[in-house]
Amino acid sequence: MTDNIGVLGKKAPQRTGVERVVNAPLPTVYGKFQAIGYMDHDRGDEQVALVYGEIGTDDVLIRLHSECLTGDAFGSQHCECGDQLDAALRAVVSEGAGVVVYLRGHEGRGIGLLAKLRAMALQAEGLDTVEANLALGLPVDARDYGVAARILDDLGVKSVRLMSNNPRKREALVSHGISVAEQVPLLIPPCENNITYLRTKRERLDHHLPHLDAVVSSS
16 A cells, blocks of 8 residues: 555645546436536535536526535425426526536535434424524534635636525625626425425525515415
């Protein structure tokens, strides 16, 4: 075992930053994407950008989608994540070009899968999503969008139309040098199981969710 020892007997330097590793065609039920895989050497996460069509450099329609196993894979109604991912993929195909950056390591707003499940258990007992994280001694939102900005930069994207209801995503991209020409809402109709969660996102996390007004006024 060499333990990464170079020819002169010195340990080779660790890689840093985001490295493009692979580009593979990915046919999906939405259309044929290019799946471009990246390694984030700083955090150790594998990342993927799903690119559709010829995206250009300016005003590219994009989604920064935080990994959510329960919503994306299992169809959980606790959140609207799976529906947002579906809507974003459909939107870029309808547009003719766009990018969905699927951000690994963002599970539970960055606290991880098991911690998210613990928070969900507390929410079932009456805490909201913010209170649950804090009760576990965890940050309300630990996500870092720097890797997303570096992926967009690698793809040659300079300005975006960002599909998101979260103003912090816009602020994060701008802080990393990506111009946001427009923030495009992704408004998913609420259901009985996620209405409290969505209200908390609007009232405590500043998400722009005007479609909840009708639900709030009728409840």
